[in-house]
Amino acid sequence: MVEFWAAALALSILLYVLLDGFDLGVGMLFPFAPDESGRRALLAAISPVWDGNETWLVISAATLFGAFPMVFSILLPAFYLPMFLMLAGLVLRGVAFEFRHKTERLRWLWDCGFVAGSYVAAFVQGTAVGAIVLGLPIENGLYVGGVFGWASPFALLCGVGLCIGYAMIGACWIVGKGGGLLRDFGFRVLPVLIAALLVFLIVVFAHALAIELPVLHRWIERPILMIFPLIGLAAFLVLIRGVRRRDERHLFLAGATIFLAAFCTLAGSFLPYILPFTLTIEEAAAPHASLAFLFWGAGLFVLPLTLAYTAAVYFVFRGRLRSDGEYH
Numbered sequence: 001m002v003e004f005w006a007a008a009l010a011l012s013i014l015l016y017v018l019l020d021g022f023d024l025g026v027g028m029l030f031p032f033a034p035d036e037s038g039r040r041a042l043l044a045a046i047s048p049v050w051d052g053n054e055t056w057l058v059i060s061a062a063t064l065f066g067a068f069p070m071v072f073s074i075l076l077p078a079f080y081l082p083m084f085l086m087l088a089g090l091v092l093r094g095v096a097f098e099f100r101h102k103t104e105r106l107r108w109l110w111d112c113g114f115v116a117g118s119y120v121a122a123f124v125q126g127t128a129v130g131a132i133v134l135g136l137p138i139e140n141g142l143y144v145g146g147v148f149g150w151a152s153p154f155a156l157l158c159g160v161g162l163c164i165g166y167a168m169i170g171a172c173w174i175v176g177k178g179g180g181l182l183r184d185f186g187f188r189v190l191p192v193l194i195a196a197l198l199v200f201l202i203v204v205f206a207h208a209l210a211i212e213l214p215v216l217h218r219w220i221e222r223p224i225l226m227i228f229p230l231i232g233l234a235a236f237l238v239l240i241r242g243v244r245r246r247d248e249r250h251l252f253l254a255g256a257t258i259f260l261a262a263f264c265t266l267a268g269s270f271l272p273y274i275l276p277f278t279l280t281i282e283e284a285a286a287p288h289a290s291l292a293f294l295f296w297g298a299g300l301f302v303l304p305l306t307l308a309y310t311a312a313v314y315f316v317f318r319g320r321l322r323s324d325g326e327y328h
């Protein structure tokens with residue numbers, strides 16, 4: 001049961017990052033669209049799937065609460081303020097998405113809300129990951145860092161990096177989803193985003209070396225982990241090749257592989273810890289009876305049904321947009 005719920009948590013987090021990541025990225029690219037027609041095309045590229053993508057955030061939080069309550073009890077007080085900002089950003093983004101096409105005079109206001117919500121949500125998520133990788137101040141199973149104990153240059157740098165990464169995979173999505181001007185817009189911004197992401201990776205790695213980030217020692221202890229950065233490098237090369245040749249066939253897959261490689265690198269570096277390096281998966285898990293009870297409901301029905309729903313939505317709405325200027 002412990003292994004099952006650990007795998008379920010990892011899968012739900014990964015799917016959230018990949019799926020909601022690209023539509024948050026589209027939101028961050030929104031202000032750079034050339035005109036109103038381009039902005040409507042960006043919204044049309046994500047309108048069938050964006051709200052379903054956020055379901056995986058709910059599943060991740062519910063899995064953490066039910067299967068690993070000790071982790072939940074540590075992370076919630078640690079990230080009260082960032083979590084509030086992220087949820088406010090997601091709510092604002094969702095409201096703006098629905099309201100902007102119903103008004104003309106205040107459309108600029110809803111556009112600002114859509115963009116701000118996208119940036120805030122992405123930045124908070126990246127900052128939280130950076131803070132967890134760096135290590136939270138924990139004593140006797142309790143968070144003791146204060147309101148801003150999560151804030152550090154490394155964590156804030158990770159927040160910026162995730163914004164760049166989301167924008168990059170969002171550009172990959174609109175290149176494959178849109179046609180005409182939307183496709184051209186995606187190819188125009190991708191070189192800048194790829195270069196920015198490469199610069200970020202170099203800077204964050206140098207900073208990690210400078211502060212002697214504890215997780216780096218795992219790479220020495222487990223050299224097999226280097227296979228994941230190599231996979232990420234190969235995906236980068238595929239991405240660059242596709243942009244140079246204006247070939248969109250494998251762009252989104254390459255962008256997703258970069259995120260998958262980063263996720264596997266971190267997960268492999270953490271194991272057997274769920275919070276590095278203070279709390280193991282076994283220590284954080286709920287009692288076996290609770291895990292088994294959850295399995296017969298959420299594990300046996302909710303997860304498979306959500307996976308099936310997600311697959312069905314992406315299958316039904318596959319292919320390119322019929323029009324660059326319409327969404328519903």
